[in-house]
Amino acid sequence: MNQEPVSQEHDDSSELQAKAGRDVSHLAGKYLTFFLAGEQFGIEITKIREILGVLDITPVPQTADFLLGVINLRGKVIPVMDLRLRFNQEYREPDERTCIIVVEVTKDDGRRILMSMVVDQVNEVLNVSAADIDATPAFGTNLDTAFIMGMAKTQGGVKILLDVDRIVQESRLVVG
Amino acid sequence: MSDQKEVIGSLLDDLAAEVVVLEPGDLMTYGDVLSRLEQLSIICDGAGEPLLARLSDSLKAHLEAMILGEYQDQDKGVQALSEGVAMGQSVFRGESDATALQGFLAAYNMPGAEELAAGAAPQAGADRPAPAAEAPEAEAAPPPAEAEPFTPEDEELLSGFVAEALEHLESIEVNTLLLEDSPQDQEALNAVFRPFHTIKGVSGFLNLQDINHLAHALENLLDQARSGSLIIESVAIDIILAGVDVLRQMINESQAAASERRPRTAFDTASLEARIEQVINSAGETEAEAAPAQAKPEAPPLGELLVSDGIPPEAVEQALSRQKEGALRPLGELLVHEGAAKPSQVAGALKTQKAMSQPQAKSLAVQEVKIDTVKLDNLLDMVGELVIAGSMVRANPNVQAISDRKLVADLGQLSRITTELQKTTMSMRMVPIKQTFQKMVRVVRDTAKKRGRKVALELEGEGTEIDRNMVEKFYDPLMHMVRNSVDHGIESPEERLAAGKPEEGTVVLAAYHKGGNVCIEIRDDGNGLDRERIVAKALENEIITEEDLENLGEEEAYHLIFKPGFSTAEVVTEISGRGVGMDVVQRTIDELRGKVEISSELGKGTTFIIALPLTLAIIDGMVVEVGVERFILPTISVAESLRPNEKDYSTVQGRGEMIMIRGSLLPLIRLHGIVGVEPSQRNPWEALLVVVEHHGQKRCLLVDRLVGRQEVVIKSLGESLKGVKVVAGGAIMGDGRVGLILDVEGVFRAHEGRRG
Numbered sequence: 001m002n003q004e005p006v007s008q009e010h011d012d013s014s015e016l017q018a019k020a021g022r023d024v025s026h027l028a029g030k031y032l033t034f035f036l037a038g039e040q041f042g043i044e045i046t047k048i049r050e051i052l053g054v055l056d057i058t059p060v061p062q063t064a065d066f067l068l069g070v071i072n073l074r075g076k077v078i079p080v081m082d083l084r085l086r087f088n089q090e091y092r093e094p095d096e097r098t099c100i101i102v103v104e105v106t107k108d109d110g111r112r113i114l115m116s117m118v119v120d121q122v123n124e125v126l127n128v129s130a131a132d133i134d135a136t137p138a139f140g141t142n143l144d145t146a147f148i149m150g151m152a153k154t155q156g157g158v159k160i161l162l163d164v165d166r167i168v169q170e171s172r173l174v175v176g
Numbered sequence: 177m178s179d180q181k182e183v184i185g186s187l188l189d190d191l192a193a194e195v196v197v198l199e200p201g202d203l204m205t206y207g208d209v210l211s212r213l214e215q216l217s218i219i220c221d222g223a224g225e226p227l228l229a230r231l232s233d234s235l236k237a238h239l240e241a242m243i244l245g246e247y248q249d250q251d252k253g254v255q256a257l258s259e260g261v262a263m264g265q266s267v268f269r270g271e272s273d274a275t276a277l278q279g280f281l282a283a284y285n286m287p288g289a290e291e292l293a294a295g296a297a298p299q300a301g302a303d304r305p306a307p308a309a310e311a312p313e314a315e316a317a318p319p320p321a322e323a324e325p326f327t328p329e330d331e332e333l334l335s336g337f338v339a340e341a342l343e344h345l346e347s348i349e350v351n352t353l354l355l356e357d358s359p360q361d362q363e364a365l366n367a368v369f370r371p372f373h374t375i376k377g378v379s380g381f382l383n384l385q386d387i388n389h390l391a392h393a394l395e396n397l398l399d400q401a402r403s404g405s406l407i408i409e410s411v412a413i414d415i416i417l418a419g420v421d422v423l424r425q426m427i428n429e430s431q432a433a434a435s436e437r438r439p440r441t442a443f444d445t446a447s448l449e450a451r452i453e454q455v456i457n458s459a460g461e462t463e464a465e466a467a468p469a470q471a472k473p474e475a476p477p478l479g480e481l482l483v484s485d486g487i488p489p490e491a492v493e494q495a496l497s498r499q500k501e502g503a504l505r506p507l508g509e510l511l512v513h514e515g516a517a518k519p520s521q522v523a524g525a526l527k528t529q530k531a532m533s534q535p536q537a538k539s540l541a542v543q544e545v546k547i548d549t550v551k552l553d554n555l556l557d558m559v560g561e562l563v564i565a566g567s568m569v570r571a572n573p574n575v576q577a578i579s580d581r582k583l584v585a586d587l588g589q590l591s592r593i594t595t596e597l598q599k600t601t602m603s604m605r606m607v608p609i610k611q612t613f614q615k616m617v618r619v620v621r622d623t624a625k626k627r628g629r630k631v632a633l634e635l636e637g638e639g640t641e642i643d644r645n646m647v648e649k650f651y652d653p654l655m656h657m658v659r660n661s662v663d664h665g666i667e668s669p670e671e672r673l674a675a676g677k678p679e680e681g682t683v684v685l686a687a688y689h690k691g692g693n694v695c696i697e698i699r700d701d702g703n704g705l706d707r708e709r710i711v712a713k714a715l716e717n718e719i720i721t722e723e724d725l726e727n728l729g730e731e732e733a734y735h736l737i738f739k740p741g742f743s744t745a746e747v748v749t750e751i752s753g754r755g756v757g758m759d760v761v762q763r764t765i766d767e768l769r770g771k772v773e774i775s776s777e778l779g780k781g782t783t784f785i786i787a788l789p790l791t792l793a794i795i796d797g798m799v800v801e802v803g804v805e806r807f808i809l810p811t812i813s814v815a816e817s818l819r820p821n822e823k824d825y826s827t828v829q830g831r832g833e834m835i836m837i838r839g840s841l842l843p844l845i846r847l848h849g850i851v852g853v854e855p856s857q858r859n860p861w862e863a864l865l866v867v868v869e870h871h872g873q874k875r876c877l878l879v880d881r882l883v884g885r886q887e888v889v890i891k892s893l894g895e896s897l898k899g900v901k902v903v904a905g906g907a908i909m910g911d912g913r914v915g916l917i918l919d920v921e922g923v924f925r926a927h928e929g930r931r932g
Contacts, residue, residue, distance in 0.1 A: 056912070056913045058913060058914040058915065058916060059852070059853075060897065060903060061900065061903065062901065062902055063897070070897070071914065072908050072914050075558060075560050075908060076891065077891040077893055077906035077908075079893070079896055113894065113895050114894065171896075173896050173899075174897065174898075
């Protein structure tokens with residue numbers, strides 16, 4: 001008797017996966033969650049190098065609007081993008097809760113890129129199990145679904161799991 | 177006794193050579209090795225070398241077992257054999273003792289270990305328990321798979337070999353050329369011989385047969401020279417250099433093949449090997465002159481040795497003074513000629529001399545550590561941060577309010593240490609330019625030979641240090657310019673004689689520090705640059721127009737040779753003048769943020785001076801302020817800064833805003849417009865102008881304020897911001913913020929883009 005609902009649930013999720021046409025089980029793991037423009041997002045903890053408070057940003061000419069500039073991370077110069085602007089949300093002046101998340105992604109050719117992102121507020125580190133993850137819905141959020149790996153249903157609400165690799169690699173920082 | 181020793185030594189060397197090329201299962205060669213081992217065993221027995229006799233007996237038994245098929249794993253058997261021979265060599269040189277030998281025998285389960293253990297000192301067991309303990313493990317190891325051409329370990333070994341071998345080839349090249357100048361230089365000869373030997377050994381171990389074979393042949397050639405039966409002269413030098421080239425190709429190919437996981441392309445070395453063979457065979461003819469021709473700086477002079485051997489000192493002195501007077505023959509030969517000494521005495525003395533200077537060669541190695549440049553860069557980053565953190569602590573008002581003399585002194589000490597640390601870290605990136613210069617010797621030699629020139633290359637200031645990354649990038653342009661000097665600068669010997677110059681031309685390569693830059697000078701005493709011909713050619717190739725001619729200064733005209741599509745060589749030669757040429761040189765020098773100065777006198781020669789920054793890591797910058805932002809301009813491209821009068825400002829139809837500076841009209845670039853910052857001044861006569869120059873073009877940059885001159889460490893903005901053309905990089909400023917270093921060319925382009 002006890003086992004039935006479990007298997008039911010399992011069937012449900014695999015059905016969903018089939019509908020979405022992709023498997024999300026590999027997405028299970030630890031995520032850093034944060035707030036951005038009223039929504040909650042998650043980034044795989046393995047991609048995150050560190051979290052900083054707001055620091056002095058030097059603007060760089062000939063770059064996209066969402067690229068705020070570059071910062072000095074202990075002697076290394078790394079770009080900072082504003083995730084609000086990246087997702088076409090309204091700009092918000094930084095306050096004491098504003099954070100810069102430094103991520104490191106590995107490109108297809110094996111080179112590693114450091115990038116940092118300004119978010120409204122960092123929340124917590126969350127363990128997300130495969131059963132809690134749904135594939136990306138094609139609606140319900142006003143951001144580009146290309147950057148979403150899946151949705152995690154948690155007690156604190158739905159968290160959008162971001163595909164950091166794509167955000168870093170597919171954002172055109174340079175204009176002109 | 178000493179004769180026997182020599183025979184043993186050469187037997188061991190021969191064995192080593194044979195074992196390296198020994199193919200598992202090749203019974204023919206097994207037989208050869210076996211008979212040699214037999215020989216060795218007999219001689220060692222007679223010569224009172226019990227250890228070597230023991231070893232050769234054991235190896236013999238081992239090999240017999242292999243031949244009879246009692247030993248299953250032939251690969252391993254061969255390996256044991258080659259290790260055994262190596263062990264024999266080291267015992268022979270006195271580097272290994274009975275304990276080591278016993279360990280070896282035990283490790284391979286060869287007979288004789290117990291016997292040695294019994295005879296050896298009691299500490300033997302305690303000292304070297306490892307080999308014995310390893311023995312069962314080694315036995316248990318599975319036989320290596322044969323079908324797998326490259327295992328990961330192999331690849332690691334191979335890449336290690338490639339790096340090492342290429343380095344060896346480089347040093348061979350340098351020393352071979354030294355040898356060309358002084359064929360008697362035993363030190364140089366050894367320095368050529370030894371790396372060949374190493375390459376041969378390792379390539380054999382890695383089963384790179386063709387490399388092994390060629391290296392072996394070259395080693396033989398040099399061995400002949402070492403024994404004095406062959407003098408290395410021009411033909412042999414050519415062959416060695418050709419061999420180096422082929423080896424380099426083969427080694428690179430084996431690397432490429434391994435990384436692409438395909439079989440190696442075999443090289444045909446037959447003709448080269450035939451040439452080597454020929455030279456070796458011709459050795460006998462020169463033997464008579466060669467024998468007494470060895471002089472060692474470290475060993476006592478030959479004369480002294482001969483005197484101690486019973487030759488009357490007067491005879492030696494007389495011969496020496498005759499040598500000083502200009503008799504170009506070696507001392508030994510003179511003495512033999514005079515009848516003062518017997519040839520055997522001279523030969524004996526030479527041998528003693530050789531033996532005495534031999535061990536010294538080993539201590540010459542420079543103590544160096546190879547470090548990954550990434551680690552070095554990280555270190556540099558952290559040290560830079562340390563300096564900034566330190567200055568921030570000192571600048572803190574609370575700290576400054578403390579009037580403790582101890583604290584002030586300690587802070588001063590701290591800052592001295594950090595500054596010193598920074599300097600040391602920076603200097604770790606620097607290497608002497610010597611190696612790059614020495615490679616040019618070969619370039620000059622080859623070019624001169626091909627073009628029928630007689631050229632001597634002189635090197636000055638080889639110890640001058642330059643950024644390691646820079647050396648690599650600088651090699652190609654330097655080579656191009658040196659070739660160019662030999663090919664186009666120096667005239668043919670006939671022309672030179674006709675012009676009343678010495679037959680042999682001179683190219684001088686000099687390096688020195690000047691005003692925070694490294695200057696590399698390439699100076700030749702050739703024909704000089706012909707301004708008329710350059711201008712005519714430039715007109716013909718439409719590099720300049722007739723109108724440009726009026727303003728064309730002397731040096732500007734010379735600079736035309738660096739323009740794309742320019743080539744003054746009437747005949748396109750094999751060496752230079754392949755269409756691509758000096759423009760590539762200019763581009764690389766631009767990339768290195770350097771510049772070229774040319775001076776030339778027709779008929780007398782040409783001097784190129786390439787000024788490069790000391791390091792790519794640091795830029796000497798002019799910090800300017802625009803609005804709230806600071807930018808850094810490379811000082812090398814800043815000509816002057818000034819505040820113009822209002823009347824000097826004008827707008828020219830179709831050319832935008834211009835400023836008249838000392839009679840010439842320069843375009844005005846509003847930097848705030850390019851970098852997108854709100855300026856505090858918009859009128860040029862209230863702001864400041866910085867005149868910047870790039871490739872002879874001058875522009876005025878409008879900025880708010882000049883902050884000052886500062887040396888900054890250049891940081892890349894990273895892969896993702898590579899496309900930003902107006903910025904060359906970032907720099908951490910004194911307050912910890914990032915300042916942007918402007919790319920002058922990018923700024924000019926952006927300005928043109930906005931106007932057009």
